[in-house]
Amino acid sequence: MQQKTDPDWPRFVRTPEAARLLDLSPxxxxxxxxxxxxPIYRKLGGRxxxxxxxxxxxxxxAARHSTSxxxxxxxxxxxxxxxxxxx
Numbered sequence: 814m815q816q817k818t819d820p821d822w823p824r825f826v827r828t829p830e831a832a833r834l835l836d837l838s839p840x841x842x843x844x845x846x847x848x849x850x851x852p853i854y855r856k857l858g859g860r861x862x863x864x865x866x867x868x869x870x871x872x873x874x875a876a877r878h879s880t881s882x883x884x885x886x887x888x889x890x891x892x893x894x895x896x897x898x899x900x
Contacts, residue, residue: 823864823865823866824864824865824866825855825857825862825863825865826863826865826868827860827861827862827863828843828863831852831863831868834865834868835852835868835872846861851871852867852868853867853870854867
C-alpha cells in the first residue's frame with residue numbers, strides 16, 4: 814500500500830483551499846461544480862476534494878492567446894416550459 818508521503822500519490826484539497834489556490838471564492842467554485850464547468854473533483858467520504866494536478870490542468874485548459882479566440886461552449890439542456898405557462 815502506498816503511503817501519503819509517496820510523491821506519486823495525488824495531493825487533495827477541499828473546496829476552501831482549492832478556491833484559495835485558484836484565487837476564486839468557494840461559492841464560485843461550487844457554482845462551477847454544479848454547472849459542470851469547473852475542475853474535476855472527487856467525493857471521498859461525503860467530502861468534495863480536488864487533486865492539485867486537476868486544478869492545474871483546469872487552469873491550463875483556460876489559457877488563451879487572444880480575446881477573439883473561440884471558447885468551446887458546453888451545451889446546456891434546453892428548458893421545457895411547464896404546462897400552462899406562456900413563452
